Amino acid sequence: AQSVTQPDIHITVSEGASLELRCNYSYGATPYLFWYVQSPGQGLQLLLKYFSGDTLVQGIKGFEAEFKRSQSSFNLRKPSVHWSDAAEYFCAVGAGAAGNKLTFGGGTRVLVKP
Amino acid sequence: EPEVTQTPSHQVTQMGQEVILRCVPISNHLYFYWYRQILGQKVEFLVSFYNNEISEKSEIFDDQFSVERPDGSNFTLKIRSTKLEDSAMYFCASSWEGTTDTQYFGPGTRLTVL
Numbered sequence: 335a336q337s338v339t340q341p342d343i344h345i346t347v348s349e350g351a352s353l354e355l356r357c358n359y360s361y362g363a364t365p366y367l368f369w370y371v372q373s374p375g376q377g378l379q380l381l382l383k384y385f386s387g388d389t390l391v392q393g394i395k396g397f398e399a400e401f402k403r404s405q406s407s408f409n410l411r412k413p414s415v416h417w418s419d420a421a422e423y424f425c426a427v428g429a430g431a432a433g434n435k436l437t438f439g440g441g442t443r444v445l446v447k448p
Numbered sequence: 449e450p451e452v453t454q455t456p457s458h459q460v461t462q463m464g465q466e467v468i469l470r471c472v473p474i475s476n477h478l479y480f481y482w483y484r485q486i487l488g489q490k491v492e493f494l495v496s497f498y499n500n501e502i503s504e505k506s507e508i509f510d511d512q513f514s515v516e517r518p519d520g521s522n523f524t525l526k527i528r529s530t531k532l533e534d535s536a537m538y539f540c541a542s543s544w545e546g547t548t549d550t551q552y553f554g555p556g557t558r559l560t561v562l
Contacts (some may be wrong), residue, residue: 378541
């Protein structure tokens with residue numbers, strides 16, 4: 335069965351500093367990987383996804399993520415955080431050809447200090 | 449930009465009552481999903497729906513739950529006899545394709561069972 339772990343429940347970062355959110359997955363086949371962001375009162379918005387090809391994926395809002403098969407990781411990064419990046423971030427793995435469902439990690443809440 | 453909408457945003461009900469949560473997926477999408485997030489826990493897959501039938505469901509989706517696409521635009525989740533443990537945020541999502549496409553999420557309905 336697939337699973338996702340986000341080791342950090344909360345991260346506090348200063349505005350302008352870099353951000354890295356960790357995600358580790360467990361899946362027997364080639365994973366389909368996603369990062370979603372949820373702002374208060376909002377739904378889940380897709381930041382980026384990885385299906386195949388280049389292991390460094392660019393997303394919206396200046397985010398990028400790198401797929402590392404050897405480490406079963408898909409960490410999300412942003413070089414310079416803005417106050418509007420304060421939100422909860424979810425990593426998810428899709429089953430690909432085995433089915434449609436997404437399995438989510440527990441989320442990481444990001445607080446941005448001025 | 450097209451988006452998934454959900455109504456109501458918050459539903460309060462008494463234990464044992466039936467509730468129907470409504471979703472309007474993105475208009476040209478073919479796959480529809482329900483997820484839920486109990487407060488403080490992970491987002492969990494409930495069910496996926498394609499071509500007017502359930503394509504996949506989780507263990508959570510027991511006989512108390514049902515889904516329907518009653519017309520060309522709405523997608524509903526019914527809980528026949530609500531329990532306290534059904535209190536959660538329920539997210540609807542839709543996608544154009546199934547296994548490899550992005551799922552677009554609505555803002556959620558917060559269900560509170562008293």
